[in-house]
Amino acid sequence: MSNKVTRRQFLNYSLMGVGSFMAAGMILPMGRFALDPLFQTDAEGDEIVTSVKVSEITEEPQKVDFTFTQQDAWYESEVTNFAWVYKDGNKLIGLSPVCKHLGCTVTWAGDDGNPDMFFCPCHNGLYTKDGNNVPGTPPRGPLDEFEVGEKDGYITIGKKKENTLV
Structure with a gap:
């Protein structure tokens, strides 16, 4: 039994990895933008x-x-x-x-x-x-x-x- 990776499998893995990094690069800033107001302190109550x-x-x-x-x-x-x-x-x-x-x-x-x-x-x-x-x-x-x-x-x-x- 051989564990060799074919060219087709290598290309598939490579494209999936690059696509995952690109998706994470877009989703993480959007998540931060959506959740950031929850972690901000409310300074408006100061007199x-x-x-x-x-x-x-x-x-x-x-x-x-x-x-x-x-x-x-x-x-x-x-x-x-x-x-x-x-x-x-x-x-x-x-x-x-x-x-x-x-x-x-x-x-x-x-x-x-x-x-x-x-x-x-x-x-x-x-x-x-x-x-x-x-x-x-x-x-x-x-x-x-x-x-x-x-x-x-x-x-x-x-x-x-x-x-x-x-």
Whole structure:
């Protein structure tokens, strides 16, 4: 009994081996891409300390800037954003400045006809002080809310969530 490998068997083994390496070369990166988010740590829950003191906040919404580090693949950058923060009794409320209609930036008292509302200049959208969209104007939903806290007398901004005030 001879254990010689024929040319046909050698070619078959060679092509199967090369094909397996090529398939693994395509499947492994796709698997890594699919599973990588499961192993990432969630840094979004971190609170960002701002430079605004809690004692400076009144019942009228004020613009509070905050900066955080954003990682895009291998590029790391500083991103500046802001929230509309005000006091409701002893509670601090923070609302997102992003309109739910087209993503434009809303302003407090930006419309002379509605001085006690948030105004979106893109399509004249209006929101009440608690972020609820005014019926008959373009916004499709209430403004998102930020988790707001206090640390050493300064305002902290946490992650964004759906509006719980309306």
